[in-house]
Amino acid sequence: MKANEIRKRVSSAYARAITSEHQSCCGPQGCCAPDSSTAIAELGTYKPEEIKAHQSAASSSFGCGNPLAFSDVREGETVLDLGSGAGLDLLIAAEKVGPSGQVIGVDMTEEMIDKARDNIKTTGAENIEIRYGLIEDLPVEKNSVDWVISNCVINLSPEKAKVFKEIYRVLKPGGRMRISDIVVEELPLELRNHQGLYNSCIAGAVSEEEYLAGLAEEGLTEIKVEERFVYDAAQLTAIFADQQAGLIDLFDGLPEEERTATIDRLIKEAAGKVWSAKISARKA
Numbered sequence: 001m002k003a004n005e006i007r008k009r010v011s012s013a014y015a016r017a018i019t020s021e022h023q024s025c026c027g028p029q030g031c032c033a034p035d036s037s038t039a040i041a042e043l044g045t046y047k048p049e050e051i052k053a054h055q056s057a058a059s060s061s062f063g064c065g066n067p068l069a070f071s072d073v074r075e076g077e078t079v080l081d082l083g084s085g086a087g088l089d090l091l092i093a094a095e096k097v098g099p100s101g102q103v104i105g106v107d108m109t110e111e112m113i114d115k116a117r118d119n120i121k122t123t124g125a126e127n128i129e130i131r132y133g134l135i136e137d138l139p140v141e142k143n144s145v146d147w148v149i150s151n152c153v154i155n156l157s158p159e160k161a162k163v164f165k166e167i168y169r170v171l172k173p174g175g176r177m178r179i180s181d182i183v184v185e186e187l188p189l190e191l192r193n194h195q196g197l198y199n200s201c202i203a204g205a206v207s208e209e210e211y212l213a214g215l216a217e218e219g220l221t222e223i224k225v226e227e228r229f230v231y232d233a234a235q236l237t238a239i240f241a242d243q244q245a246g247l248i249d250l251f252d253g254l255p256e257e258e259r260t261a262t263i264d265r266l267i268k269e270a271a272g273k274v275w276s277a278k279i280s281a282r283k284a
């Protein structure tokens with residue numbers, strides 16, 4: 001499938017997700033529980049006060065970590081969020097950089113951008129700008145940002161090398177990157193080829209090794225995996241059972257017993273091989 005076609009499908013899935021009651025996400029460390037704000041706070045990715053201050057954005061979060069939690073963004077700096085979604089990380093970044101700083105979000109899904117703008121409006125933050133565009137071709141000046149952050153987005157890109165090149169291009173010399181993203185060691189083909197699981201941040205993910213090599217290839221330095229959150233069978237079951245992932249549909253033709261056995265087998269095969277990684281890097 002062509003890259004544009006993949007992006008179109010991903011964008012439609014997120015447009016649907018953000019405009020529907022049931023909201024899907026990248027995994028249990030993100031927002032899968034009905035009361036997502038509690039779930040993400042309990043899992044320690046966001047501080048309870050951050051969630052409380054941004055309830056609406058938090059309940060529409062589709063992240064798989066918190067890139068700002070392992071950054072030391074300072075007042076007056078410029079932060080760029082790739083695939084900014086409903087804006088939770090934009091809002092938190094805006095508080096960190098203060099009125100003298102600037103936060104830019106880029107996203108390709110208009111419905112997500114609308115939601116983020118609503119969320120921003122209610123807080124009155126004036127230092128956030130959201131730009132419609134692709135992370136593979138950022139509408140951002142070269143050498144212009146202190147930080148690139150991203151939360152569960154690059155796995156969705158069919159052209160990851162272009163994204164890594166763009167990160168390098170837009171960072172100021174000395175600028176830093178902090179990303180939370182899904183990586184996978186190995187996936188059974190039945191899962192790899194599933195569009196629902198692509199949208200749910202699993203099927204398009206590459207290995208950690210490939211991810212880090214891709215960043216290095218574009219010239220980024222000090223590349224490091226700060227932490228890993230490895231999904232076990234129970235957590236994968238929760239992701240795969242998600243309506244948007246629709247794994248059940250994939251095996252609809254099979255008799256009930258065989259279908260359950262197939263899903264159980266696939267989950268066992270994938271358990272321990274999918275994780276959310278916190279990745280940092282710097283432009284020298």
Ligand SMILES: C[S@@+](CC[C@H](N)C(=O)[O-])C[C@H]1O[C@@H](n2cnc3c(N)ncnc32)[C@H](O)[C@@H]1O
Pocket residue numbers: 007010011014026060061062063064082083084085086087088089106107108109112133134135136150151152153156157201
């Ligand atoms: C899994 S959601 C994560 C949203 C947000 N970072 C968060 O933590 O809630 C993925 C977001 O990235 C956007 N996205 C995916 N691929 C993109 C691309 N190639 N260019 C721009 N935006 C993209 C989607 O529209 C969606 O809003």
